[in-house]
Amino acid sequence: MDTPHLAEVTDDNLGDACRLTVAPHQRDYVAPVAESLAQAYVQPGVAWPRLVYAGDQLVGFVMGAFDPTCPIDYFQHGIWRLNIAAEHQGKGYGRFAVESVLAEARRRGAQAATVLWKPGEHSPEPFYLKLGFHPTGQVHEGEVVGRRQLWT
Template sequence: MTTLTLAEITKDNVEDACDIAVAKRQRRFVDSVAESLAEAYVQPEVAWPRLILDDGEPVGFVMAGFDPAAKADFLRCWLWRLNIAAGKQGRGYGRFGVHAALDEARRREQKTMSVCWVPGKGGPEEFYLRLGFRKTGQLHEKEVVATITL
């Protein structure tokens, strides 16, 4: 039995985080961890980036955003990024990361969480729908917007 945990990104594990790369066919659907951390760096009051660990081994990255002042309601609490290493997919790490972000949203007393994805064959749509997210009918920068009630 493995133990899944989250770790804050620090100077000691940032390289491990940046080494996480999704499968080549998925790169058009999600930005790299390095790009995500750059976005987090310039918005530290909004970004919640975490490394997903399996018995201490980095296997993924999840980042949520919490911005109560956002003009768009779906950007007040959203799953910003999810990257699971190419050789580690299909083992529940993505589900774990999403549930961890949902738990953080609940801890912050949020009522819903949003996620956006690039539509297309091989994309993450079915994954998010299986987890309970429902499409809103909105598009944000050509990405599908979905929400889940917490």
């Protein structure tokens, strides 16, 4: 595995970002990158979109959400989107992306971070549980709310 790193979305990498696709069986569980970037455009003070590279190869996209004044606590700090290209899954890039968002949440003073996932046969739930997220018992529009403490 090449050492992964994050990069901002720019004019130079936008097209590649929008062409990034997850495995076909995952498409019902995560929005396409282009939709995420549109959401980031209309919520620039909240969205934190980043591309995940391994060396110079684009392998994924992650978007954090940071809105500490949001009245819905599970939307204050967390992972809004995670797309790892189908051919690059299982190589640690998803874990790197999640940990990068959590590091940014810590930098911003968050005590915990959240992620929401849709339950189902190909749900990312096992992935998030393995990374230390725990279901809160809350459900938002059919998605399970998971939380992970950031400080011990």
